[in-house]
Amino acid sequence: MIRTVPTAPIAGMKPGTSGLRKKVAEFAAGHYLANFVQSVFDAVRPEGEAGGFGGQTLVVGGDGRFFNDRAIQTVVRMAAANGFARVLVGQHGILSTPAASAVIRAHGAFGGLILSASHNPGGPDGDFGIKFNGANGGPAAERITDAIFACTQRITAFRTTDTADVDLGRLGTVSVEGCRVEVIDPVADHLALMRRLFDFDALRALFAGGFRLAFDAMHAVTGPYAHAIFERELGAPPGTVRNGTPLPDFGGHHPDPNLVHAHALHELMMGRDPREPAPDLGAASDGDGDRNLIIGRGIFVSPSDSLAVLAANAHLAPAYAGGLAGVARSMPTSGAVDRVAAALGIPCYETPTGWKFFGNLLDAGRITLCGEESAGTGSDHVREKDGLWAVLLWLQILAARRQGVQQIVHGHWATYGRNFYTRHDYEAVDSGAAQALMDALAARLPALPGQVLAGRRVTLADDFAYTDPVDGSVSRHQGLRVGFDDGSRIVWRLSGTGTAGATLRVYLERYSADPAQRLHEPQAALADLIALAEALAGIRERTGRAAPDVVT
Ligand code: VG1
Numbered sequence: 001m002i003r004t005v006p007t008a009p010i011a012g013m014k015p016g017t018s019g020l021r022k023k024v025a026e027f028a029a030g031h032y033l034a035n036f037v038q039s040v041f042d043a044v045r046p047e048g049e050a051g052g053f054g055g056q057t058l059v060v061g062g063d064g065r066f067f068n069d070r071a072i073q074t075v076v077r078m079a080a081a082n083g084f085a086r087v088l089v090g091q092h093g094i095l096s097t098p099a100a101s102a103v104i105r106a107h108g109a110f111g112g113l114i115l116s117a118s119h120n121p122g123g124p125d126g127d128f129g130i131k132f133n134g135a136n137g138g139p140a141a142e143r144i145t146d147a148i149f150a151c152t153q154r155i156t157a158f159r160t161t162d163t164a165d166v167d168l169g170r171l172g173t174v175s176v177e178g179c180r181v182e183v184i185d186p187v188a189d190h191l192a193l194m195r196r197l198f199d200f201d202a203l204r205a206l207f208a209g210g211f212r213l214a215f216d217a218m219h220a221v222t223g224p225y226a227h228a229i230f231e232r233e234l235g236a237p238p239g240t241v242r243n244g245t246p247l248p249d250f251g252g253h254h255p256d257p258n259l260v261h262a263h264a265l266h267e268l269m270m271g272r273d274p275r276e277p278a279p280d281l282g283a284a285s286d287g288d289g290d291r292n293l294i295i296g297r298g299i300f301v302s303p304s305d306s307l308a309v310l311a312a313n314a315h316l317a318p319a320y321a322g323g324l325a326g327v328a329r330s331m332p333t334s335g336a337v338d339r340v341a342a343a344l345g346i347p348c349y350e351t352p353t354g355w356k357f358f359g360n361l362l363d364a365g366r367i368t369l370c371g372e373e374s375a376g377t378g379s380d381h382v383r384e385k386d387g388l389w390a391v392l393l394w395l396q397i398l399a400a401r402r403q404g405v406q407q408i409v410h411g412h413w414a415t416y417g418r419n420f421y422t423r424h425d426y427e428a429v430d431s432g433a434a435q436a437l438m439d440a441l442a443a444r445l446p447a448l449p450g451q452v453l454a455g456r457r458v459t460l461a462d463d464f465a466y467t468d469p470v471d472g473s474v475s476r477h478q479g480l481r482v483g484f485d486d487g488s489r490i491v492w493r494l495s496g497t498g499t500a501g502a503t504l505r506v507y508l509e510r511y512s513a514d515p516a517q518r519l520h521e522p523q524a525a526l527a528d529l530i531a532l533a534e535a536l537a538g539i540r541e542r543t544g545r546a547a548p549d550v551v552t
């Protein structure tokens with residue numbers, strides 16, 4: 001029985017950088033989830049005479065975090081009640097973000113709902129999230145998330161059914177109110193895509209030759225994918241995948257692959273684990289499998305450098321042998337990839353933070369590769385960042401060049417120079433104080449150009465606004481930035497993914513072509529800019545914080 005249930009708007013359902021994220025308790029209460037899901041359907045429902053979702057397919061899956069199982073059942077019932085002809089659900093409710101993107105594209109779906117709060121902690125006291133991806137497999141553009149938000153503010157009812165839960169453990173098809181609900185293998189489509197992009201024989205030979213990979217799935221969604229690809233397909237020894245069983249609370253850890261939360265992997269790669277010598281490559285992924293952390297033996301590769309190295313070497317993988325159409329990076333990401341693009345003679349686009357801004361460039365064929373400083377890298381194979389894809393591309397490059405990670409990165413710096421880079425995060429800051437800091441800083445910017453600060457002349461000071469070159473849409477207030485005549489840069493931004501207070505992110509970058517400086521430690525190399533960033537924004541004074549919570 002399809003039912004229309006009266007409801008009323010709930011405040012605060014504005015999607016952020018990547019979907020709507022809230023504490024589990026908020027999401028699980030009353031009609032919260034149902035209100036948001038109905039608002040998505042209302043915002044994206046095709047118009048015209050035929051109307052509705054007749055004949056359309058919706059993809060549903062999540063990262064396995066606490067509440068995933070119950071939320072999936074709600075979404076399935078509502079999709080059926082809203083007239084979808086078919087719903088594809090990952091077995092056990094699992095689909096990594098890049099896999100969901102691959103499934104949407106492979107099956108010609110109308111779109112998908114991905115249940116994840118990505119790198120945010122999970123569990124009963126943790127975070128939950130949901131985002132809508134369109135037919136291209138990518139996160140909804142701002143114009144659509146704005147429309148969804150508007151629907152949440154005027155919703156009066158949602159549609160659902162009284163049918164029993166679907167058995168998500170069993171592969172196969174069941175009918176829910178005439179809608180075909182297919183429980184699918186969450187790995188199959190993504191794995192098939194990876195086989196087409198990379199030379200798996202070369203990778204098998206790499207592992208057969210004794211190459212050692214340590215992949216930390218952080219008890220999040222990539223475990224099943226990593227087991228299938230690295231251990232079963234490519235023959236890497238058992239144990240290559242660590243923390244490979246998805247847990248609803250990620251084992252109590254933050255599934256955020258950075259030097260703080262993937263500390264054990266970093267220790268291992270630096271040769272400081274007494275139980276085992278450092279492997280050749282260390283990698284980790286986040287809650288929903290779209291990020292990647294890359295650490296070589298004795299060398300951490302900053303995500304911005306990783307993007308640049310991948311761009312410079314992508315032609316070594318079959319999928320990119322013909323070269324790249326162009327590349328893109330988010331604004332706070334370092335300019336390392338810009339130098340590669342210049343050398344290759346291809347365009348390099350600078351977009352706001354968040355994968356949704358790459359979608360148009362990828363769809364239009366203007367770029368092949370893109371990435372963010374937050375450990376997201378991807379290509380035109382899907383419309384999301386893809387953690388395992390990035391690890392496979394690194395493996396392909398290592399196999400082809402027969403060099404170690406350190407040799408490749410040092411060689412890269414020798415060719416292009418080095419963009420020293422760091423990000424400092426101040427988490428759970430009082431929201432009012434954080435906004436006041438940004439407002440005061442924004443007010444100072446117009447006076448800065450021409451001034452000499454810390455021995456550098458300011459050449460640019462603005463609030464970053466982006467005009468999409470494909471559809472002309474404009475996105476304002478995407479971060480405050482101050483640039484200097486020597487190519488150095490400071491960026492301040494408030495995070496759009498947190499669920500408690502505000503998170504202030506400060507991004508710092510300095511370029512050096514000097515071989516004598518090449519191996520300097522980034523925090524030391526950037527010390528004067530770090531002090532300047534603090535002084536210009538008055539971080540200590542306004543937030544009461546003497547030091548960042550996370551340095552990456
Ligand atoms: C962060 C990152 C951003 C990334 C976003 C989603 O956003 O900085 O680069 O696209 O998370 O990643 P913010 O607004 O908190 O800075 V994921 O892997 O959490 O979906």
Ligand code: CO
Nearest residue numbers: 118286288290
């Ligand atoms: Co993620």
